[in-house]
Amino acid sequence: xxxxxxxxxxxxxxxxFLPAVTMAGAERIGGANSFILVLGGLFGIMPDTMDxxxxxxxxxxxxxxxxxxxxxxxxxxxxxxxxxxxxxxxTGKMVKAQMYPMRMGADLWRQYVVQFDGETNEVMIVINEVxxxxxxxxxxxxxxxxxxxxxxxxxxxxxxxxxxxxxxxIMSGPMYGFVKNKExxxxxxxxxxxxxxxxSYVLGAMLSVPIWLIASLAAGWHIGWLYxxxxxxxxxxxxxxxxxxxxxxxxxxPIVKPRCNGLNxxxxxxxxxxxxxxxxxxxxxxxxxxxxxxxxxxxLSTFQYFLYGLILPLGVYFSIVKxxxxxxxxxxxxxxxxxKALAREEMEYAAEEAxxxxx
Amino acid sequence: xxxxxxxxxxxxxGTILGxxxxxxxxxxxxxxxxxxxxxxxxxxxxxxxxQPLTLFAFFMGMVVSFGIMNTIPSMFLGAPDESAVFVVLxxxxxMLQGKGYEGAMLTGLGGMLGIFFLAxxxxxxxxxxxxxxxxxxxxxxxxxxxxxxxMLMSEWPKGTGKGDTWWQKFKGAWANxxxxxxxxxxxxxxxxxxxxxxxxxVQMGFQGLLPVFVGLFAVSSLISAILSKQxxxxxxxxxxxxxxxxxxxxxxMPGCIGGTLAAYLPGVTGGxxxxxxxxACAQRDDRIFVMSxxxxxxxxxxxxxxxxxxxxxxxxxxxxxxxxxxxINLSPFYKPQLLQEYFFIFGIxxxxxxxxxxxxSFNSKWIIKLIAKVPYQNLSYASLAIVVVMVxxxxxxxxxxxSAATLLxxxxxxxxxxVSTCLGLIPIFYHCxxxxxxxxxxxxxxxxxxGYGPSLAALLGLA
Numbered sequence: 001x002x003x004x005x006x007x008x009x010x011x012x013x014x015x016x017f018l019p020a021v022t023m024a025g026a027e028r029i030g031g032a033n034s035f036i037l038v039l040g041g042l043f044g045i046m047p048d049t050m051d052x053x054x055x056x057x058x059x060x061x062x063x064x065x066x067x068x069x070x071x072x073x074x075x076x077x078x079x080x081x082x083x084x085x086x087x088x089x090x091t092g093k094m095v096k097a098q099m100y101p102m103r104m105g106a107d108l109w110r111q112y113v114v115q116f117d118g119e120t121n122e123v124m125i126v127i128n129e130v131x132x133x134x135x136x137x138x139x140x141x142x143x144x145x146x147x148x149x150x151x152x153x154x155x156x157x158x159x160x161x162x163x164x165x166x167x168x169x170i171m172s173g174p175m176y177g178f179v180k181n182k183e184x185x186x187x188x189x190x191x192x193x194x195x196x197x198x199x200s201y202v203l204g205a206m207l208s209v210p211i212w213l214i215a216s217l218a219a220g221w222h223i224g225w226l227y228x229x230x231x232x233x234x235x236x237x238x239x240x241x242x243x244x245x246x247x248x249x250x251x252x253x254p255i256v257k258p259r260c261n262g263l264n265x266x267x268x269x270x271x272x273x274x275x276x277x278x279x280x281x282x283x284x285x286x287x288x289x290x291x292x293x294x295x296x297x298x299x300l301s302t303f304q305y306f307l308y309g310l311i312l313p314l315g316v317y318f319s320i321v322k323x324x325x326x327x328x329x330x331x332x333x334x335x336x337x338x339x340k341a342l343a344r345e346e347m348e349y350a351a352e353e354a355x356x357x358x359x
Numbered sequence: 360x361x362x363x364x365x366x367x368x369x370x371x372x373g374t375i376l377g378x379x380x381x382x383x384x385x386x387x388x389x390x391x392x393x394x395x396x397x398x399x400x401x402x403x404x405x406x407x408x409x410q411p412l413t414l415f416a417f418f419m420g421m422v423v424s425f426g427i428m429n430t431i432p433s434m435f436l437g438a439p440d441e442s443a444v445f446v447v448l449x450x451x452x453x454m455l456q457g458k459g460y461e462g463a464m465l466t467g468l469g470g471m472l473g474i475f476f477l478a479x480x481x482x483x484x485x486x487x488x489x490x491x492x493x494x495x496x497x498x499x500x501x502x503x504x505x506x507x508x509x510m511l512m513s514e515w516p517k518g519t520g521k522g523d524t525w526w527q528k529f530k531g532a533w534a535n536x537x538x539x540x541x542x543x544x545x546x547x548x549x550x551x552x553x554x555x556x557x558x559x560x561v562q563m564g565f566q567g568l569l570p571v572f573v574g575l576f577a578v579s580s581l582i583s584a585i586l587s588k589q590x591x592x593x594x595x596x597x598x599x600x601x602x603x604x605x606x607x608x609x610x611x612m613p614g615c616i617g618g619t620l621a622a623y624l625p626g627v628t629g630g631x632x633x634x635x636x637x638x639a640c641a642q643r644d645d646r647i648f649v650m651s652x653x654x655x656x657x658x659x660x661x662x663x664x665x666x667x668x669x670x671x672x673x674x675x676x677x678x679x680x681x682x683x684x685x686x687i688n689l690s691p692f693y694k695p696q697l698l699q700e701y702f703f704i705f706g707i708x709x710x711x712x713x714x715x716x717x718x719x720s721f722n723s724k725w726i727i728k729l730i731a732k733v734p735y736q737n738l739s740y741a742s743l744a745i746v747v748v749m750v751x752x753x754x755x756x757x758x759x760x761x762s763a764a765t766l767l768x769x770x771x772x773x774x775x776x777x778v779s780t781c782l783g784l785i786p787i788f789y790h791c792x793x794x795x796x797x798x799x800x801x802x803x804x805x806x807x808x809x810g811y812g813p814s815l816a817a818l819l820g821l822a
Binding site: 002003004005007011025037039042045056057066097100132274275297322324325 | 452455456462490491494495497498500501503505508509512513515516517519520523525528529532533536604605608635638639640779780808809
């Protein structure tokens with residue numbers, strides 16, 4: 001799920017507590033108003049914050065592929081990545097490889113695409129055009145055909161048939177973790193530092209303890225527990241929502257360390273899933289604020305409220321998406337450029353074959 | 360009926376005047392309204408006192424034209440206001456591709472769709488908003504707090520992550536995050552200072568934020584344009600826009616949500632609303648983004664002023680809703696009472712939007728011709744000169760004449776603008792989000808609404 005979705009969910013879960021809503025409301029007599037509900041949102045986004053703003057920098061990769069932006073060598077890059085896979089195959093240990101972006105100037109980057117081909121068991125690197133920081137390609141800036149594609153056949157076999165290509169261009173590059181599974185096939189973990197220790201209910205509980213203590217010292221022991229509880233629930237809703245995706249998380253770290261798989265219901269970036277959860281969070285917050293208000297503004301029954309406020313609007317939304325939505329997945333420009341380069345290579349190969357046949 | 364025609368004529372005058380005026384960088388409808396109201400004080404015949412709705416129609420026309428027209432200084436001249444700041448980067452991208460006209464028309468089309476949204480949303484507004492306000496009114500401070508926390512937390516590292524040690528990687532990646540936090544904190548501090556101890560002449564009243572916003576967004580962008588020495592390729596004026604219905608819908612939805620958020624929540628601008636709504640809808644496409652920003656700023660500016668026209672009797676306990684500078688500026692003069700007035704004003708909105716859309720096309724075309732003839736750097740210098748002169752003479756315009764006092768006030772205002780320009784340059788040089796500068800308004804409002812304002816002011820020695 002996207003950051004905003006976790007954030008909104010955290011705030012929504014906090015709004016279920018009457019004392020929290022009462023403390024936050026401006027009708028409260030005496031003193032300033034509380035920001036306790038914000039705590040839910042803050043802890044809702046916390047696991048990804050720890051990963052992307054801290055965790056990734058502490059993870060050391062055994063192999064670093066840092067190509068020369070002015071003269072990138074796709075073959076060398078493919079070999080670099082392939083050797084990391086071979087090392088994993090030979091040692092049986094997890095090996096990590098970090099790909100770096102190619103910065104060419106203040107606003108220019110050389111784009112490339114990484115793909116693992118399960119059919120040929122090859123690592124493939126395709127160098128694309130130069131792009132601006134807004135990811136707009138500079139037309140005609142792609143390298144000549146002979147310096148565009150690099151391939152490396154790995155020693156083992158991939159556990160996948162065809163991976164999704166990774167487009168690397170601006171700011172940062174991906175890290176891959178390679179693992180040899182029980183059948184001796186190679187598995188690829190995308191961003192091995194993501195959703196590990198930071199995505200654990202145990203860590204959530206540990207982080208909520210200082211919140212509980214600080215809040216208790218500041219506001220009293222009778223209410224401090226609520227701050228700790230809201231922080232924990234905000235954190236936990238993030239982990240639970242992430243289980244809907246593919247990646248899952250290390251839910252019981254440090255007790256159980258490996259990352260479990262998600263339910264694979266939808267991609268974390270799915271706009272419709274994100275929007276419907278955001279909308280649900282807003283509807284829930286309004287419902288709670290109204291029912292805990294000294295004089296509620298609307299008096300619909302719970303069923304009527306959720307029917308008119310949630311089910312019908314989302315029904316209309318998904319009907320529109322169903323009727324008018326994209327029928328096919330839109331590819332990234334970088335992937336299209338890669339496919340064109342590969343098609344060209346294939347055509348040249350076919351032409352050479354044909355000419356050879358004539359001779 | 361005759362009265363309505365007079366009112367309509369005032370609406371048209373506001374639209375057409377705004378349509379040309381807001382092409383000039385840094386002229387904001389709020390500041391211009393201050394000048395017009397001051398002028399009205401000196402020339403009583405400017406608006407018929409017996410028909411206060413003429414004043415509202417004039418300014419509604421102006422607000423609508425501003426919402427659509429402010430794309431021009433933002434996109435073509437690189438001098439945005441606080442709501443159009445997010446259009447600058449994608450706008451520059453369109454310009455570099457020679458498609459500046461298409462980019463401008465995309466935002467204009469977004470604006471028209473924003474008006475369409477307001478038309479269909481209006482009936483719900485009467486019945487839904489008053490109830491919503493009863494629920495959300497007491498919780499506004501933490502809702503703003505949520506937005507503040509999200510703005511800070513949702514900015515991710517932009518460094519390449521290269522380095523031999525974890526510290527080198529961490530430091531490189533955090534440079535922009537740190538700059539973002541610094542910008543946010545300093546902007547918030549500046550806003551708190553301005554809200555609690557004004558640094559501009561008191562006569563400027565609500566216009567006090569003019570030098571701050573101009574410095575944060577317009578002057579800093581112009582300095583960046585001058586320093587970057589970027590060459591603008593020839594611009595193509597197309598007869599059609601690369602847009603399908605699906606893309607339109609994808610831009611419309613976040614824009615409407617963002618604009619509505621901004622119109623209702625104090626201190627949240629159309630740009631921030633659009634940004635948050637864009638995250639909610641998780642859309643990635645420049646056309647969608649540019650269009651949604653067009654929708655958002657029109658829904659924000661127009662919707663905010665339109666809220667003032669919802670008759671007070673719809674609200675529990677009466678009173679109605681005053682949101683945004685324009686409603687605050689005009690509230691002492693008249694409070695619309697009838698539903699009829701709402702619908703009439705909405706008619707003016709529709710007419711003003713249609714005229715503004717055509718004026719946007721017209722103005723974009725001659726600006727493109729100007730860019731082709733005059734080097735872009737020179738245009739940026741000229742824009743900067745206009746901005747500085749406008750800000751300097753703002754106190755004099757409000758006072759209705761030049762005097763030693765107004766010139767001194769002008770210097771004070773320029774001083775404030777210089778400080779905010781320095782703040783506005785941090786995100787440009789360190790590649791962090793420019794929305795961090797919006798802390799200048801959102802943080803003081805949030806603190807004030809939470810009830811912590813007086814104690815914080817006392818702590819800072821401002822009480």
